[in-house]
Amino acid sequence: MLPKPDNYMFTVQSRDKETRARTGLLRTAHGDVPTPVFIPVGTAGTVKGILHRDLLEDIGAKIILGNAYHLYLRPGTDIIEKAGGLHRFMSWDLPVLTDSGGYQVFSLADNRKLTDEGALFRSHIDGSEHIFTPENTIDIQRIIGADIMMALDECAPFPCDYRYAKKSVSLTHNWLERAVRRFRETEPFWGKNQVLFPIVQGSTFDDLRKLSAEFVVTADMEGNAIGGLSVGEPAEEMYRIIEIVNEILPEEKPRYLMGVGTPVNILEAIERGIDMFDCVLPTRNGRNGMLFTGEGIINVRNKKWATDFSPVDPEGPSTVSLYYSKAYLRHLVISGEILGAQIASIHNLAFYLRLVDEARRKIEEGDFKRWKNSMTNKLSERL
Amino acid sequence: MLPKPDNYMFTVQSRDKETRARTGLLRTAHGDVPTPVFIPVGTAGTVKGILHRDLLEDIGAKIILGNAYHLYLRPGTDIIEKAGGLHRFMSWDLPVLTDSGGYQVFSLADNRKLTDEGALFRSHIDGSEHIFTPENTIDIQRIIGADIMMALDECAPFPCDYRYAKKSVSLTHNWLERAVRRFRETEPFWGKNQVLFPIVQGSTFDDLRKLSAEFVVTADMEGNAIGGLSVGEPAEEMYRIIEIVNEILPEEKPRYLMGVGTPVNILEAIERGIDMFDCVLPTRNGRNGMLFTGEGIINVRNKKWATDFSPVDPEGPSTVSLYYSKAYLRHLVISGEILGAQIASIHNLAFYLRLVDEARRKIEEGDFKRWKNSMTNKLSERL
Numbered sequence: 001m002l003p004k005p006d007n008y009m010f011t012v013q014s015r016d017k018e019t020r021a022r023t024g025l026l027r028t029a030h031g032d033v034p035t036p037v038f039i040p041v042g043t044a045g046t047v048k049g050i051l052h053r054d055l056l057e058d059i060g061a062k063i064i065l066g067n068a069y070h071l072y073l074r075p076g077t078d079i080i081e082k083a084g085g086l087h088r089f090m091s092w093d094l095p096v097l098t099d100s101g102g103y104q105v106f107s108l109a110d111n112r113k114l115t116d117e118g119a120l121f122r123s124h125i126d127g128s129e130h131i132f133t134p135e136n137t138i139d140i141q142r143i144i145g146a147d148i149m150m151a152l153d154e155c156a157p158f159p160c161d162y163r164y165a166k167k168s169v170s171l172t173h174n175w176l177e178r179a180v181r182r183f184r185e186t187e188p189f190w191g192k193n194q195v196l197f198p199i200v201q202g203s204t205f206d207d208l209r210k211l212s213a214e215f216v217v218t219a220d221m222e223g224n225a226i227g228g229l230s231v232g233e234p235a236e237e238m239y240r241i242i243e244i245v246n247e248i249l250p251e252e253k254p255r256y257l258m259g260v261g262t263p264v265n266i267l268e269a270i271e272r273g274i275d276m277f278d279c280v281l282p283t284r285n286g287r288n289g290m291l292f293t294g295e296g297i298i299n300v301r302n303k304k305w306a307t308d309f310s311p312v313d314p315e316g317p318s319t320v321s322l323y324y325s326k327a328y329l330r331h332l333v334i335s336g337e338i339l340g341a342q343i344a345s346i347h348n349l350a351f352y353l354r355l356v357d358e359a360r361r362k363i364e365e366g367d368f369k370r371w372k373n374s375m376t377n378k379l380s381e382r383l
Numbered sequence: 384m385l386p387k388p389d390n391y392m393f394t395v396q397s398r399d400k401e402t403r404a405r406t407g408l409l410r411t412a413h414g415d416v417p418t419p420v421f422i423p424v425g426t427a428g429t430v431k432g433i434l435h436r437d438l439l440e441d442i443g444a445k446i447i448l449g450n451a452y453h454l455y456l457r458p459g460t461d462i463i464e465k466a467g468g469l470h471r472f473m474s475w476d477l478p479v480l481t482d483s484g485g486y487q488v489f490s491l492a493d494n495r496k497l498t499d500e501g502a503l504f505r506s507h508i509d510g511s512e513h514i515f516t517p518e519n520t521i522d523i524q525r526i527i528g529a530d531i532m533m534a535l536d537e538c539a540p541f542p543c544d545y546r547y548a549k550k551s552v553s554l555t556h557n558w559l560e561r562a563v564r565r566f567r568e569t570e571p572f573w574g575k576n577q578v579l580f581p582i583v584q585g586s587t588f589d590d591l592r593k594l595s596a597e598f599v600v601t602a603d604m605e606g607n608a609i610g611g612l613s614v615g616e617p618a619e620e621m622y623r624i625i626e627i628v629n630e631i632l633p634e635e636k637p638r639y640l641m642g643v644g645t646p647v648n649i650l651e652a653i654e655r656g657i658d659m660f661d662c663v664l665p666t667r668n669g670r671n672g673m674l675f676t677g678e679g680i681i682n683v684r685n686k687k688w689a690t691d692f693s694p695v696d697p698e699g700p701s702t703v704s705l706y707y708s709k710a711y712l713r714h715l716v717i718s719g720e721i722l723g724a725q726i727a728s729i730h731n732l733a734f735y736l737r738l739v740d741e742a743r744r745k746i747e748e749g750d751f752k753r754w755k756n757s758m759t760n761k762l763s764e765r766l
Contacts, residue, residue, distance in 0.1 A: 051722070309472075319436070323474055328474065
């Protein structure tokens with residue numbers, strides 16, 4: 001076994017007195033990330049519709065997410081390897097976290113089939129046959145050069161019956177053991193430290209979630225993730241599962257809630273001790289005209305905004321939020337203009353990052369609980 | 384008749400000794416534009432895929448083009464009027480030139496029909512019935528608040544027989560008289576000076592072009608345009624027509640060549656005394672992966688660029704040209720990622736604007752002809 005990497009570290013910096021919320025610092029080979037953090041999703045090596053400069057300067061992203069499934073299929077690991085890793089391929093010097101691809105195999109790929117070996121699937125792009133195993137998804141993420149890699153898991157659908165969920169957890173655990181073994185047997189591909197996060201599964205069944213969290217803890221990785229939430233279950237069930245799992249996941253390691261969620265979901269999860277988030281909501285829904293603003297949620301396609309010439313968001317999380325009007329953005333979105341997707345994506349991501357930054361500040365100031373309660377109504381209001 | 388507007392002016396600043404090329408300054412109510420100038424096309428109130436800040440800072444646009452046909456249909460002149468004109472609607476403070484919509488009626492709209500009154504058509508968006516007349520297209524452009532308005536014309540297809548071309552020129556001239564009358568009877572809608580440019584038509588028939596140029600000159604507007612070129616005819620025919628027409632269009636007024644063209648077309652036209660250009664080529668072809676670079680033309684979809692990690696264009700007309708690699712841009716374009724369209728559009732427009740700027744400098748320095756000859760081979764080379 002390799003010695004513990006000494007350039008990776010998570011430090012809890014402050015704890016809220018009334019809740020489990022905390023702030024921290026995640027140290028990676030490509031820089032430090034204050035937590036809680038929202039990670040913009042850059043599926044195929046691009047946060048859709050956003051130039052890197054805007055991601056860095058206007059949105060203030062400190063880390064982005066890539067997806068092993070997408071990157072493996074296109075451009076392919078051969079090209080990423082020739083480029084010197086994903087960071088160099090896409091000209092991004094800050095940290096990258098990669099999802100292993102398990103979720104995409106189940107949500108995107110055709111003809112998927114689980115075997116003892118791994119997940120067989122056909123590419124959604126050209127129908128070609130592939131297999132993802134716990135081992136080769138580590139190898140792929142090593143080549144990509146992700147600062148934080150994820151173990152291959154099965155994300156059970158919602159709803160799913162107990163029997164299916166139990167079998168699925170067992171498969172995920174078996175895969176986790178193999179992923180950890182491969183992780184320990186291999187070294188960073190590009191000489192820069194890489195860490196692996198295991199993923200807690202178990203659908204909405206409390207006992208399976210406990211079992212999975214306990215198993216995940218034994219892997220003793222540098223951080224832990226919770227998967228399989230925000231897949232259709234009521235928010236209250238998600239919050240309950242987070243509480244159960246976070247009782248078990250160690251305090252001193254970062255906790256990453258995968259694929260969640262709305263601004264309210266995020267504040268509720270921060271309150272319950274989550275440190276890291278990613279979600280396509282701000283970009284995907286933004287492209288379709290859904291805007292998260294300081295005043296509430298706007299569907300900018302709605303006729304009521306046609307002659308509203310006030311800024312997209314007067315609270316202005318990004319420069320585009322103040323520069324462009326709701327009426328203009330509505331025109332762009334309705335006309336299918338690329339610029340509409342650009343403005344909405346920059347604004348929404350900036351809104352998410354500012355919100356999580358503010359949560360961090362409120363935790364440090366000891367005022368998180370009151371602030372969170374005052375925010376949740378406003379954040380879920382539809383204008 | 385109103386007195387001549389005194390805040391509009393074109394000044395020829397320098398003339399090339401060997402060719403008809405010249406530099407000038409176009410003064411509009413929204414600012415000055417050095418010529419020769421390439422005008423980025425912002426069809427529906429947006430230069431596709433480009434934030435205004437990048438248009439201003441990275442590309443250096445000094446004027447953009449809007450399209451009356453598109454803007455009239457969506458968002459509609461009612462909304463643009465409520466916003467206080469297009470400049471305010473789209474948050475763009477520099478000059479705007481609008482095409483009257485004639486070209487779009489013939490290229491985009493359904494069920495178009497020419498009557499004495501004007502052009503009947505159905506919207507390509509929802510099939511609704513509309514009519515464009517020489518008068519109402521002036522009214523629409525007044526409400527839009529265009530600094531430079533264009534007269535409604537018929538752009539004859541290529542090839543077209545002499546009889547058709549002759550009839551078409553006659554219609555265009557009839558429409559021009561009516562447009563000029565309406566223009567003279569009305570005042571700027573927003574209190575800021577607006578000028579009208581007539582358009583020379585006549586397909587590739589020398590006598591019709593002469594006839595049309597002579598007619599257009601009698602309108603005595605502040606500038607003149609040449610339409611109906613770069614519609615499929617050989618480049619040499621286009622250059623010949625430009626020469627014939629520019630013999631007639633007055634030296635002291637700006638000459639605008641509509642919808643042209645490739646970088647080589649533009650240099651050839653500058654040599655023949657053209658001052659203003661617009662074309663969708665840099666943005667439309669850019670979105671499809673065609674890049675104009677200092678070394679030649681690149682189809683970035685081509686496999687040969689898959690592992691070329693050098694910058695999009697080492698000569699770097701824009702920051703994105705240097706920041707991103709050819710291999711990365713290829714990946715984005717092939718994957719249908721919005722960011723691919725963004726990078727290619729910014730780069731290509733910056734390339735066009737730098738080229739025209741350089742032409743201006745070379746004319747001033749008295750070195751235009753030699754420079755142009757040295758550029759044309761490189762510019763048309765396909766890498």
